[in-house]
Amino acid sequence: MxxxxxxxxxxxxxxxxxxxxxxxxxxxxxxxxxxxxxxxxxxxxxxNQIARGLAKKTSKTLALIVTDITNPFFPELAKGAEKAAYLNGYSFLLGNTKGMDNHNDDYVKLLKNKYIDGVIIASHDIDIEILKEQENTPMVVLEMDNDIENACTIKVDNYDGAMTATRHLVSIGCRKIAHIYGPQYDSTAKERLEGYKAVIRDTSGLSEILVPGDFTINGGAETVQNLLTQYPDIDGIFAGNDLMAIGVLKKLNQLKIKVPEDIAVCGFDGIFMTQVTNPELTTIEQPIYRMGELAAEKLIFRINHPFYGKESIELKTKLQIRESTRKVNRSDQKKSFSDGD
Amino acid sequence: MxxxxxxxxxxxxxxxxxxxxxxxxxxxxxxxxxxxxxxxxxxxxxxNQIARGLAKKTSKTLALIVTDITNPFFPELAKGAEKAAYLNGYSFLLGNTKGMDNHNDDYVKLLKNKYIDGVIIASHDIDIEILKEQENTPMVVLEMDNDIENACTIKVDNYDGAMTATRHLVSIGCRKIAHIYGPQYDSTAKERLEGYKAVIRDTSGLSEILVPGDFTINGGAETVQNLLTQYPDIDGIFAGNDLMAIGVLKKLNQLKIKVPEDIAVCGFDGIFMTQVTNPELTTIEQPIYRMGELAAEKLIFRINHPFYGKESIELKTKLQIRESTRKVNRSDQKKSFSDGD
DNA sequence: CTGAAAGCGCTTACAG
DNA sequence: CTGAAAGCGCTTACAG
Structure with a gap:
């Protein structure tokens, strides 16, 4: 060299x-x-970037902190981010928070010790308070409400998306629509819940049917039995995310309950797996790849413009209609399925 | 600081x-x-790692080069690798080769410019010859035959796994078993093909039914029509990887061909998605997470023991039997399905 | 056992 | 417009 x-x-x-x-x-x-x-x-x-780094206090590397790269939402995000970073001469450090015990602030230390130029946070496991202390580090926060002074927040209009999902179920004839909501420390879960509630409230003849979920496939599946026992006549399920919707689909399938004939199912996120299930899953699609790309772009902008201040970006979702909410003659189906009440 | x-x-x-x-x-x-x-x-x-790095020509960071983190095989690998690296005080740079045009050797340059301590290669898009030149860089190569002097190669016994898959199909009564083989520049695809051939050869009454695939979902799906036209009486499909098997499942489903009743399907890899399909997919499971972990461990070992020389590790696969190869009375089924010949 | 000095490979005032 | 010097924060012979 x-x-x-x-x-x-x-x-x-x-x-x-x-x-x-x-x-x-x-x-x-x-x-x-x-x-x-x-x-x-x-x-x-x-x-030599290391020598240059020492002199300039810079590393030309970014960090992407996700909950769990194994959750199918994140690889797509990571890919978008990596691509954009790469095009600008940056490389990407990947960190998973899940299963890392209390070591999460080690990631934060890393930022200092390796002169990481900026960080994208896509994990609720990182303590917001710790993040706030890093006010000198350019930061973009994904899908998470926060009051960090100097960060760019990128999210999707979850409220609107959830309304769209619920209205879609109404439009195909569902009248007993349950919502499986995600953990409420997660602001996206909260907003989706609110969106669902709003539509139920504003549509005559509907009432809230709620059950908590944990945003995982198994969690979604476990929810079903419970739901059916309490509300044997539901004809639509809006799951707070795709993973839970996939779990629901699996469970309904095991119970020989037909989707969409007996119960229509809609998810949220637009992960790739929704195209692999049988039936394919209707979902509220987020522009995941684009979010990753945008996150990296905004981050790099902030690196070049320190103390740019707070910024919030809200992207639109898109209803992706698939087999799991195909319109069927519901009045017939309901009769044959719910004979309980 | x-x-x-x-x-x-x-x-x-x-x-x-x-x-x-x-x-x-x-x-x-x-x-x-x-x-x-x-x-x-x-x-x-x-x-300060940067200062330390400059003095020691070290960075305490590893690189993981994958084809495409969006391919569900890799996140699990990445997670295992990250965990092991993290426990040893290393962090991980992630690189995707797919869609990066000719920039692949930029990744290699990075190794030098950022004093990356070692690299895990899990992509065929990287030129082996370029890799060979980096003989000073500790390296572990995944799932890829190579003649690099100073590298550790980790792979699974694909030949054995493919034999197991094929034998399993035989054992549930399949007699017309097709194999969709992956791209032959990929040594794993080659070995799996050989394993299939070996069983066909050694089992009386069977003959080879081969069709090429590209290791993607869509590729797998496209294969089906072709296969059915040429061999309307097949009763089993062994796909060279899970992604193709998933595509096959989708297509068969669209064609109203029942799995496993009409055709049994078996994949290879053991990605998580195989538990999400309907029916769930039988597969030859690789210890993906463990491979990632092991790769990082071996890499770190090599960092501490430079010029350790060539090493090859072969891990075992495991047949994971699921619904897609449930045993059914095939002689009946075949009749009702293939009426052509 | 310990410290002063040089060096890792750059960048950036400063002086000219 | 250009070069010598100092500095980024460490490590590592070297001398004592």
């Missing part, structure tokens, strides 16, 4: 001058500049 | 001595050592 000194020597200038052309900063005569660029090219010289 | 000098001053020693206790290297009197450790603790001092 050649160093800046090698380049300088070969070009007959000082290291400082080479550094100036490298950073495109300060005056360099056109003549020397060209000479230096040629030498750099010929030698295949690349600046 | 306090520096080593702050610690030294506060402990009344030189920076060199502090460095010695930090690195647990060289002699330090017990008395000073204790004093220094106390100061370090009290100040909450943490060594």
């Amino acid at each position: 050649s160093t800046i000194r090698d380049v300088a020597k070969s070009a007959g200038v000082s290291a400082a001058t080479v550094s100036r052309v490298l950073n495109n900063k300060g005056y360099v005569s056109e003549e020397k500049k060209e000479k230096i660029e040629k030498v750099i090219h010929d030698m295949g010289y690349e600046p | 306090s520096t080593i000098r702050d610690v030294a001053k506060s402990a009344g020693v030189s920076a060199a001595t502090v460095s010695r206790v930090l690195n647990n290297k060289g002699y330090v009197s017990e008395e000073k050592k204790e004093k220094i450790e106390k100061v370090i603790h009290d100040m909450g001092y943490e060594p």
